[in-house]
Structure formats: structure tokens, C-alpha cells
Amino acid sequence: MEGTARILVIDDEEIVLDSCTEILRGEGYQLATASDGTRGLALLKEFRPDVVVVDLKMPGLSGFDVLERIRSIDATVVAIVITGYATVSSAVEAMKRGAYDFLPKPFTPEEFRLIIRRGVEKRTLVFETIALRRERDLLREHFSSIVSHELKAPLAAIQQNVYVLEAQLAQTATPDQRERLGRVKTRMADLIQMVDTWRRGVSVDLDAIKARQVPVSVRVPIDKAVESALVYATRKAVTIDVSVPDPAPQVRGDQGTLTEALVNILGNAVKFSREGGRIEVTAEVRDDDVRIAVADHGVGIAAEDLPHVFDAFYTQPGAAGERGSGLGLAVSRRIVEAHSGTILVQSTPGQGSTFVIVLPALDDDGPGEGRREAEPLAASAKDGPR
Amino acid sequence: MTERKRLMIIDDDPDFVAGIRAILDGAGYETDVAYNPKDGFDALKAKAHDLLLLDIMMGRGAEGVMMARKIRKDPALKDLPILIITGIREQIAFMFPGQAVHPNFVPLNELIEKPVEPDLLLERVRALLQAAEARGQPVS
Numbered sequence: 461m462e463g464t465a466r467i468l469v470i471d472d473e474e475i476v477l478d479s480c481t482e483i484l485r486g487e488g489y490q491l492a493t494a495s496d497g498t499r500g501l502a503l504l505k506e507f508r509p510d511v512v513v514v515d516l517k518m519p520g521l522s523g524f525d526v527l528e529r530i531r532s533i534d535a536t537v538v539a540i541v542i543t544g545y546a547t548v549s550s551a552v553e554a555m556k557r558g559a560y561d562f563l564p565k566p567f568t569p570e571e572f573r574l575i576i577r578r579g580v581e582k583r584t585l586v587f588e589t590i591a592l593r594r595e596r597d598l599l600r601e602h603f604s605s606i607v608s609h610e611l612k613a614p615l616a617a618i619q620q621n622v623y624v625l626e627a628q629l630a631q632t633a634t635p636d637q638r639e640r641l642g643r644v645k646t647r648m649a650d651l652i653q654m655v656d657t658w659r660r661g662v663s664v665d666l667d668a669i670k671a672r673q674v675p676v677s678v679r680v681p682i683d684k685a686v687e688s689a690l691v692y693a694t695r696k697a698v699t700i701d702v703s704v705p706d707p708a709p710q711v712r713g714d715q716g717t718l719t720e721a722l723v724n725i726l727g728n729a730v731k732f733s734r735e736g737g738r739i740e741v742t743a744e745v746r747d748d749d750v751r752i753a754v755a756d757h758g759v760g761i762a763a764e765d766l767p768h769v770f771d772a773f774y775t776q777p778g779a780a781g782e783r784g785s786g787l788g789l790a791v792s793r794r795i796v797e798a799h800s801g802t803i804l805v806q807s808t809p810g811q812g813s814t815f816v817i818v819l820p821a822l823d824d825d826g827p828g829e830g831r832r833e834a835e836p837l838a839a840s841a842k843d844g845p846r
Numbered sequence: 847m848t849e850r851k852r853l854m855i856i857d858d859d860p861d862f863v864a865g866i867r868a869i870l871d872g873a874g875y876e877t878d879v880a881y882n883p884k885d886g887f888d889a890l891k892a893k894a895h896d897l898l899l900l901d902i903m904m905g906r907g908a909e910g911v912m913m914a915r916k917i918r919k920d921p922a923l924k925d926l927p928i929l930i931i932t933g934i935r936e937q938i939a940f941m942f943p944g945q946a947v948h949p950n951f952v953p954l955n956e957l958i959e960k961p962v963e964p965d966l967l968l969e970r971v972r973a974l975l976q977a978a979e980a981r982g983q984p985v986s
Binding site: 615616617621652 | 864865866868960961962964
């Protein structure tokens with residue numbers, strides 16, 4: 461809040477206005493008074509108060525009406541009601557309509573000073589909250605560009621030159637030097653990939669995913685994800701069995717991000733599998749849902765950790781001590797939720813885990829206009845208030 | 847190679863440029879470099895080039911995109927093949943928030959991500975040059 465706090469008192473009794481003015485004299489506030497609701501609301505725009513004190517019972521516009529108008533004009537204004545009939549119900553009603561606090565008449569000067577002070581503090585907090593929220597959104601928004609410029613760009617420049625060095629030294633370097641260069645290249649590639657994953661974790665563009673949705677056979681993202689996971693699976697002698705009905709179930713989705721969601725889950729399944737283990741990937745239609753399950757027979761997840769596996773930056777070392785970014789499953793969940801789906805996990809420590817992606821099945825009978833209309837509505841209702 | 851192809855690199859990261867330039871020089875291409883869009887455009891106007899390798903995020907933002915659009919509007923340069931090399935593929939989405947990411951967001955021929963493996967870079971450059979020749983280009 462800039463400068464001194466502004467207080468507006470709305471009451472039809474002149475004596476209340478006078479005494480309020482008197483009580484707050486010398487407290488360092490700017491004060492304005494109004495003898496009815498209409499004048500009070502006019503002052504709301506002119507005087508731009510931080511705190512408004514409203515009498516509930518006034519001729520003309522009632523205190524309740526004034527409260528509602530205040531809230532619709534500027535919800536950040538802190539409203540305090542004073543009431544002669546200090547019943548619980550009127551106070552509750554006032555709070556429901558957005559009042560921050562209430563003060564029964566008669567009140568002592570000290571009570572009035574205190575409640576005003578608290579109101580002003582509340583107003584400051586409201587502004588701080590708004591500023592912090594805006595900052596958070598801005599950070600999220602710009603994280604992508606910050607990371608790309610400050611981290612990814614130098615890493616890419618280094619790696620580009622490593623590529624050149626490798627080619628230039630191919631004939632002359634000793635095997636030891638070549639191996640060393642290979643290590644540099646591998647670690648750089650890991651670092652670049654981690655930066656990419658972090659960035660993805662923060663900047664998964666849900667709106668873009670929704671905009672890109674078309675009918676997709678789940679066979680495609682499953683096959684692509686398995687292909688990508690096979691590199692690591694083979695290294696650990698882990699086999700991946702895929703069982704998808706023919707024809708494969710269809711969903712409305714974005715193939716690229718669905719694949720990404722599955723890659724993360726499948727990657728984890730490999731990571732938490734023991735050497736020589738087995739992973740089953742299945743797809744089936746149950747009721748109106750398509751369920752894609754990834755089951756491993758690895759180390760499993762402890763019951764107390766289960767609620768946190770989808771949290772960002774939650775990470776556990778794999779069966780062979782592998783490290784992760786702690787963002788894979790968080791990204792998967794955001795992607796699945798952008799598809800109006802859910803993601804479930806069951807696990808028994810020592811026996812393995814099963815992750816299930818549940819997506820609304822696409823109707824076979826035609827393009828399904830109704831569904832297409834309904835989905836964004838459901839999504840926006842979920843995304844609305846925060 | 848009968849005539850050496852002349853490539854223009856516009857990128858504001860000198861270290862990255864050194865990396866791709868070495869690869870392209872090693873493959874027998876002539877390379878010119880500009881470290882900002884303005885110098886790059888002047889250089890393209892001053893001398894004929896067969897291909898442009900263009901960075902997206904330069905200066906105060908997506909100046910590479912403005913650059914590509916300007917080139918496509920220029921009568922002498924509009925057919926120049928452009929290979930976009932960007933730090934982050936989704937930067938394009940980031941630059942146009944709320945818009946669907948369309949591969950033809952700007953008329954460009956190819957887009958690859960940094961860092962780029964030498965073989966991939968050379969393959970793309972070759973493919974673009976061949977495609978341009980097949981169309982009866984370039985202007986040089």
C-alpha cells in the first residue's frame with residue numbers, strides 16, 4: 461500500500477461518524493465519511509479507501525447491499541461492518557457477503573482503533589498476496605526463456621564445440637583421450653536433457669495441449685514410448701511386454717505429449733526394475749474409459765511415499781541407484797490432466813508398482829460433437845478458481 | 847564440389863557459431879557470420895548466399911523470427927533457404943502464447959535444436975541446398 465491508509469466510514473448516524481473521526485484523529489490515516497450507502501459507494505471510486513467501515517442498518521441502501529457492491533467494484537477493499545443488532549446471524553451474513561470483520565455497537569475507542577489497524581494490515585496482506593501471485597505466474601511464464609538463455613545456450617555452445625573437437629581429434633587422439641572426450645560429451649548431454657526436463661516441468665502448456673487434441677489410437681504413443689524406453693531396458697536386461705487390443709482404443713489427445721507422459725512412466729518402471737525384470741504395458745477399455753497400465757515387478761514404493769510420487773522434485777534412487785530430475789511423473793500428471801484424464805498408482809514394496817493412465821474413450825460413432833463441447837467445459841471448471 | 851556453396855550464419859552466440867562453423871568449413875562450405883540480425887541482413891543483401899542458418903532468440907527476444915519474415919518479403923532474398931537453429935523447440939510456442947504451434951509459423955525450411963550433431967547438421971544443409979537447386983535456385 462502506498463502512503464497513508466485511507467479509511468471510509470459509512471453510517472447514517474452523525475454521532476457515529478463524528479466519534480469515529482475523533483477516535484482515528486492522530487493515528488495517521490486519511491479519513492472520509494458518508495451518511496448513506498449511495499454516497500459511500502460514490503466515495504469508493506473517488507477516495508479509493510483501503511478499509512471501509514459500514515453500518516449494517518441504514519435507510520436506503522442497506523449495509524449488506526453496500527458490501528456486495530464494494531465486492532463487485534473492488535474485491536481487495538477490506539470491509540468491516542458495525543452493527544447495532546449484534547446477532548450472530550447478521551454477522552455471519554455480513555461475512556458471507558465479503559466483510560472481513562464486524563464490530564458490535566457500542567464499541568470502545570480502543571476496539572475501534574484495533575479493528576481498523578487489523579483491517580489496514582489485512583489490506584496490505586491482500587496486496588502482497590496479489591503481488592506474489594503475479595510474480596509467481598511471471599516466473600513460471602518466463603522460466604522457459606530464462607532457462608533457455610542462461611543455462612541451455614551455454615551448454616549447447618559447449619556441446620557443439622565438443623562435437624567439433626571429437627571429429628578433429630578422431631585420428632590423432634589416444635584411446636584414453638577419446639574416452640575422456642566421450643565422458644565429457646555424455647555428461648553434457650545428460651545436463652542438457654535435465655535442463656530440458658526441468659523446463660518442461662514448469663512450462664507444460666496445458667492450453668496448447670488442449671488445442672492440439674485429435675483422435676489418437678493409444679497404440680501409437682505406447683509403441684513410441686516403449687521404443688524410447690527399450691534403450692535403458694536392454695541395458696538392464698529388462699523385458700517389456702505390450703498387450704493392446706486390435707483395433708486399439710482411441711482417445712482424443714495430443715500424440716506427442718501423451719507419448720511423453722508414457723515415456724516418463726515407463727522410464728520409471730525400468731528404473732525401479734531389478735536386473736532381468738519384466739514390465740507389462742496393457743491397454744483396455746473399461747466403461748467409458750481407456751486404461752493404459754504400466755506394471756513393473758521392481759522395488760515398489762513405500763506406502764508413506766505413495767502420495768508424493770506425483771509431486772514436482774520428489775525423487776527416489778532407482779533399483780540400481782539411478783537418479784532422476786524428480787519431474788517426470790509431475791509432468792506426466794499435468795499432461796494426463798490436460799487430457800481430462802487421471803493417473804493412478806498402486807504399489808507393494810518389494811513386489812512392484814502399477815501406474816494407470818485413465819483417459820475418456822473416444823466414441824466410435826462419428827466425431828462425437830457433444831463430447832467435444834463438453835470437455836473444455838469440464839476442464840475450465842477445474843482450472844477456474846485457485 | 848564444382849562450386850563452393852556460400853552459407854550465412856546469423857547467431858548472437860560466438861561460441862556456438864564457432865562450433866557449427868568448424869563443422870561446415872570442414873565439409874567444404876564457405877561461411878559468413880553475423881552476430882546480430884541487422885549485420886546479417888546487410889551481409890545477405892551485399893553478397894549472394896545459398897543458405898541461411900538462423901538463430902531464433904537474439905537480442906531482445908525472437909528477433910530471428912522478425913528476420914525470417916523480413917527476408918521472405920524481400921524480392922531478392924525471398925527464395926533463400928533458411929535453416930533455423932534454436933535453443934528450444936517450444937520457444938516458438940513461448941513466443942506466440944495462446945496460439946497453436948504451426949510448423950509454418952514463419953516460412954522456414956527446417957528447424958533443428960541446439961546442440962546439433964555434425965552429421966545431422968550436414969545432412970540438413972545438404973538436403974536444403976539440393977531442394978533449392980531442384981527448384982532452380984539459388985540466386986548466386
